[in-house]
Amino acid sequence: MSSFDFTTSLGSAQFANPIFTASGCAGSGKELSQFFPLENLGAVVTKSIMLKPRSGRATPRMAETPSGMLNSIGLQGPGIDIFLENDIPWLVSQGATTVVSIAGESVEDYAILARRLRAVPGISALEVNISCPNVENRGQVFACDPVTARAAVESVRRNIGGELPIIAKLSPDVTDIAHIAAEVVSAGADGVALINTVLGMVIDTNTLRPKLAGKTGGLSGPAIRPVAVRAIYQVRSRLPHVSILGMGGVASGRDALELILAGANAVSVGTANFGNPLATMMVKSELEQLLQDKGFNSLREASGYAHRPEGNYDH
């Protein structure tokens, strides 16, 4: 029997293992459940749910890029009412540990969503996706301005009640991500999720126009992994005790280890699920083996290990 400890925590929430799905990359959970039991995940992070049903953007919504993809889905979803009626009970019935991701178009949206979720059983944590256009601020993305990022998180904190940990998901498209992280943490976030997609564009050289109907899109996949590692490293340096859910181009145990060494406490797998429905399970078993091969006794011991001073004992 191995005594290796693979458990982790984000704020006060405990998880059996550190491998999660990334928001918007696991559908409702039903689609992946044909391939493995969802209870084997550290957690399912749901697609970002909004107050009202949302059609999302027109197609084309996707363009493959070197070692990545660009997407512009536009948060298509059923809205909070149907989500609470259908999605959550189903995930609970599967024994899935669930982190609910929420997204709003105004500070008030975040408040209402937090109130709707605070008494719902079966939720382990809340991910607050603030990479959405703020209709009250000329469509500027909440996450790209420390003031609005703060306001959205404060709004959730005031309305969620005491129990549920709040993880603010940040955009890498900012000058100083550690500053934004410090702001949302002082506004009441227990942790941060790093990183959301990187804004990009592909122009179709046949039609001579932007390939996506939404023109710009979010870049994801292995192409952005170094950006994620950098962001996690910077935030861990600035905020040594805050919980970090890392994501960005993780497709193997080795990739997950990189994010953990930079300072992540748990790792979400996103785009890799599209190419391999078993990606999370593969990353999980590879990571567990790799940590032990490197001589770590626990996941917690490895988190942030790349920050140790020169000359310290190396695994």
Added chain:
Amino acid sequence: MSSINRFARNIEAEITSNRKAGAYHHIALSVGEMAAFTRPGNFVAIKVGGENSNMVLRRAFAIYRSVDLGNGNGQIELVVAPHGQGSSWVAARAVGERLNIIGPLGTAFGIPTEPVRALLVGGGYGSAPLFGLSEVLKARGCRVDMVLGASTAMKIYAPLEGKRSVNALTITTDDGSAGIAGKVSDVVPDLIDLNAIDIVYSCGPMGMLEAITKISVEKGVLHQASVEESMACGIGVCMTCVLPVKGEDGIIRMLRSCIDGPVMNGEDVIWDSKRSIPEGTWGK
């Protein structure tokens, strides 16, 4: 477990044959029990580019035919048009190599319980799933007519064994290099009348499917179309392959062509919405 993707398996399938057929490649794969669960209209999603590829997304291919050999053995056949980096990689694989495939995926063509008169309409390599469908329809006692169209003769996919499964085959090409010069939609109205068609099945480019829908609505015949939206995952998680579809309640929703399709009722699809969400769509 859920009802979504319920027959899907992720397997390494050995290539047992790969031969060039006009502008396409006909590829046969040994897939074990997967063949027994495969129905005409289903597709597979194939990992492309090999171990260290920079292509992160699978490619979806319609299944040309599946053969259940019993005892857990079976074969599926694909028709691959090597027009992009991923499909060219698949077409270049040698016999004996293995492909990582997920299948069967998506909806299948509805098969009538009565022996009806069916017209199958294919554009380019969109003809692929129609021959397997034709075999099933014939086995049910249906009369099967087929129209295949393409820009030029090289791009008509109509293998000999496929032709045997239809009562009459009409070919159209844009350049007149084979069959009738013109588009499939030029000949479909007369064929519906002439053969007293009850149901049309179609597969091909979206513009063709839209034209066939218009004709089938005018003629008052049923029409099932296999749609072609570009997919990133094929298993319903990425939400990129959506298209607007009117439900039984009259409400338009953005549905995934990999889960709610590829086979859909032609008249339910809002075809002319390119690069916009139609007015009245749920959640717009």
